[in-house]
Structure formats: C-alpha cells, structure tokens
Amino acid sequence: YVDKYVEKxxxxxxxxxxxxxxxxxxxGRLLGEGAFGRVHEATAINLRRMRGTTIVxxxxxxxxxxxxxxxxxxxxxxxxxxxxTHHNVVCFLGCCTIKPPYLMIMEYVGQGNxxxxxxxxxxxxxxxxxxxxxxxxxxxxxxxxTSSPKVSSVNYIELKASNQTLDVQSTGDSNSISTNGCGSxxxxxxxxxxTTYSIVEEEVSFEHxxxxxxxxxxxxxxxxGMRFLExxxxxxxxxxxxNVLIDSxxxxxxSDFGLSRHGIYTNTKTRKLPLRWLSIEAIxxxxxxxxxxxxxYGVVLWEIGTLGASPYPTISNGELIPFLLAGNRLERPxxxxxxxxxxxxxxxxEDPEERPTFDAxxxxxxxxxxxxx
Ligand code: ACK
Numbered sequence: 001y002v003d004k005y006v007e008k009x010x011x012x013x014x015x016x017x018x019x020x021x022x023x024x025x026x027x028g029r030l031l032g033e034g035a036f037g038r039v040h041e042a043t044a045i046n047l048r049r050m051r052g053t054t055i056v057x058x059x060x061x062x063x064x065x066x067x068x069x070x071x072x073x074x075x076x077x078x079x080x081x082x083x084x085t086h087h088n089v090v091c092f093l094g095c096c097t098i099k100p101p102y103l104m105i106m107e108y109v110g111q112g113n114x115x116x117x118x119x120x121x122x123x124x125x126x127x128x129x130x131x132x133x134x135x136x137x138x139x140x141x142x143x144x145x146t147s148s149p150k151v152s153s154v155n156y157i158e159l160k161a162s163n164q165t166l167d168v169q170s171t172g173d174s175n176s177i178s179t180n181g182c183g184s185x186x187x188x189x190x191x192x193x194x195t196t197y198s199i200v201e202e203e204v205s206f207e208h209x210x211x212x213x214x215x216x217x218x219x220x221x222x223x224x225g226m227r228f229l230e231x232x233x234x235x236x237x238x239x240x241x242x243n244v245l246i247d248s249x250x251x252x253x254x255s256d257f258g259l260s261r262h263g264i265y266t267n268t269k270t271r272k273l274p275l276r277w278l279s280i281e282a283i284x285x286x287x288x289x290x291x292x293x294x295x296x297y298g299v300v301l302w303e304i305g306t307l308g309a310s311p312y313p314t315i316s317n318g319e320l321i322p323f324l325l326a327g328n329r330l331e332r333p334x335x336x337x338x339x340x341x342x343x344x345x346x347x348x349x350e351d352p353e354e355r356p357t358f359d360a361x362x363x364x365x366x367x368x369x370x371x372x373x
Pocket of ligand 1: 038106107111245
C-alpha cells in the first residue's frame with residue numbers, strides 16, 4: 001500500500017512539495033495521545049515556505065500500528081495536502097511518508113483544547129465577569145464549590161458497520177469502550193442524581209460571571225472553520241470541543257482530521273466512534289456528511305453553553321438512538337439564550353437536509369456589526 005501511495009504522490013507531484021526528511025524534524029515533548037495517534041511538539045527546519053526553525057506539532061501512529069491504521073493515517077495526510085489554509089483550521093505543513101515512522105507535521109497551536117479550556121472556565125467562573133449578553137443570559141455560574149461536576153469521560157465507542165447494538169462494556173481505556181452487548185459503563189441513576197445535585201449546588205452562589213461575548217465568538221469561529229471544510233466537501237466526522245484547539249490570541253483551530261473524508265461517506269469498518277456527537281443517520285446508517293458535522297456542531301454549541309459538560313450523562317449508549325428517535329434532545333444549557341438553543345435544535349433535526357449549512361450558521365451567528373467576512 002505504502003509503495004503505491006508514494007508512487008501516486010510522486011505522480012501527482014505532491015510528495016515533492018510536502019515531503020520532509022526525518023533529519024529536519026527534532027521531536028520534543030509529548031503533547032498528548034488521541035484515540036488514533038499521538039502528538040509531540042517538535043522543531044522543523046526549512047519547511048515549505050518557512051525557512052529556518054519552526055515550532056510545530058507532529059502527529060504519528062502509536063507503536064506497532066496495524067496495516068489499516070497505517071493506510072488510514074497516510075490517506076489522512078493525502079487528504080490534508082489538498083485542504084488549503086484557513087485561520088480556523090489547523091494548518092498542515094508537511095509530512096514524512098517515504099519511510100516509517102510516518103509523520104504528519106502541523107501548525108503548533110499552544111493553548112490546549114476547547115473542552116479543557118471550557119472546563120477551566122467553569123472552575124474559574126468565580127473570578128470572571130459576565131460582560132455581554134449575546135450568547136448567554138446573566139445566569140449564575142459556580143463560585144464557591146471546590147468540586148466540579150462528575151462527567152462521563154467516554155468519548156469514543158467501537159461500532160461495527162452493521163451493528164446497532166450499542167450496549168457497552170468498559171475496556172479500561174477512559175476514551176474508548178467496545179461493544180459486546182453486555183452491561184454499560186455509565187454510572188447508575190443514583191449516581192446521576194448525585195451528579196445533578198452537585199451541579200445545582202455549584203450554580204447556587206453567584207459572585208462572579210463569564211465573558212459570554214467570548215463564548216459567542218468561539219461558536220462563530222468554529223462555524224467559520226467548518227464552512228471552509230464544507231465548501232471543499234470535506235466531512236470532519238469527529239467535530240467536538242476536544243478537537244478544537246486554542247491559539248495564544250484565542251483563535252480557535254479545528255483539528256484532528258483522523259476521521260475526515262471527502263463528500264458523503266459510508267463507514268464500512270469497525271472503528272472507534274464519537275457516539276454522543278453523532279447524528280441519528282451516522283449512528284444508525286453509518287452515513288456521514290457535512291450535515292452530520294452540523295449535528296456535531298450543535299453538540300459543540302451545547303458543550304460551550306455548559307462549559308464543557310459531557311452530553312447525555314443520564315443516557316446509556318444503548319438508549320441513545322431510541323432516545324433521539326423519540327424526539328428527545330439535549331436540554332438548553334442554563335446560560336444559553338433561547339435563540340442559540342433554537343440554533344442547536346435546528347442542528348439536531350432528524351432529516352439531515354433540514355439542518356442548516358455551516359455557511360448559514362456562520363451568517364446567523366455573525367455579529368450584525370461585522371462589515372467583512
Ligand atoms: O488537548 P491537547 O493539549 O491538544 O492534547 C491533545 C494532544 O495533542 C492529542 O491530540 C494536542 N495537539 C493536537 N494537535 C496539536 C497541534 N496542532 N498543536 C498543539 N497541540 C496539538 C492536543
């Protein structure tokens with residue numbers, strides 16, 4: 001596969017443009033491990049259009065990857081070569097694909113991911129001031145609680161292409177659980193009652209508040225990055241706050257294209273899936289499109305409004321599809337205006353065609369005072 005890939009890239013002339021020798025990359029500290037690989041900070045010398053030394057992020061597969069993981073990683077790189085640049089999308093800078101270890105070289109985005117940031121805001125809410133009322137209403141947020149609400153850390157599940165049985169069992173990996181038809185890793189209802197209670201406790205006291213203009217701006221920036229991908233008919237398939245990175249000037253960058261595909265894509269393999277961000281047709285029929293990304297965007301809006309809560313905390317994986325098909329949706333975050341909640345509900349319409357495009361979402365969210373795109 002790899003030989004064919006390299007051959008194809010050379011035929012297209014793409015390998016020459018983006019290919020970097022391993023000697024030009026010095027791998028630094030580990031930034032983190034995702035479900036599909038790991039990312040290090042690194043220095044790169046003389047990248048394309050970037051003479052001298054540049055701090056970059058380098059993604060590579062975990063040790064001893066399976067053949068299909070290698071193939072997927074290389075096709076991810078292949079796809080990124082054609083994406084172009086946008087300030088709300090992590091920029092692809094180069095790659096090492098002639099021989100292993102295969103490396104994907106990306107723009108370094110230094111302030112961590114949006115989910116962590118939102119959760120830190122929740123903790124810090126006692127020190128912040130609510131300055132504007134665009135995204136949220138003036139709703140009390142935690143002040144004197146020391147414990148943050150308990151949240152489910154399960155983001156991905158393994159789902160067989162034809163498998164609709166979503167009962168799960170924990171694999172011990174906090175980010176992944178595999179389907180085997182028995183049990184659930186979700187906490188009991190009693191635990192949820194306690195969780196809900198602790199959230200209410202946390203919101204009782206109101207000393208300081210949030211900058212919701214910033215939250216609104218986050219929503220807008222993500223819509224802007226996603227409409228850029230939508231325009232190129234790229235389906236992200238794993239849009240979630242944990243996959244949006246923050247730059248030092250608070251620019252958001254959509255990252256982790258590990259699952260991305262061109263156009264409408266039907267999943268045929270067993271793979272880990274971000275169940276709670278998936279649309280009904282993505283879970284049930286394995287069909288992904290920009291409109292399933294729009295559904296995920298609605299969940300991201302909800303993550304912003306809840307300052308990083310985990311979706312559907314009281315619903316087990318197996319219960320999710322019946323829950324959604326019965327017309328239920330995530331509840332309005334308390335700090336979120338009815339207008340923004342209406343946008344979320346539009347993102348979660350059962351018929352994908354009825355959901356808005358990212359372009360429409362961007363235009364709705366864009367402040368009326370903006371004169372230029
Ligand atoms: O949440 P983080 O701090 O941001 O930890 C994860 C980790 O690598 C695994 O995905 C971080 N990461 C991913 N891409 C980049 C990037 N382009 N720049 C900086 N950090 C990154 C991500």
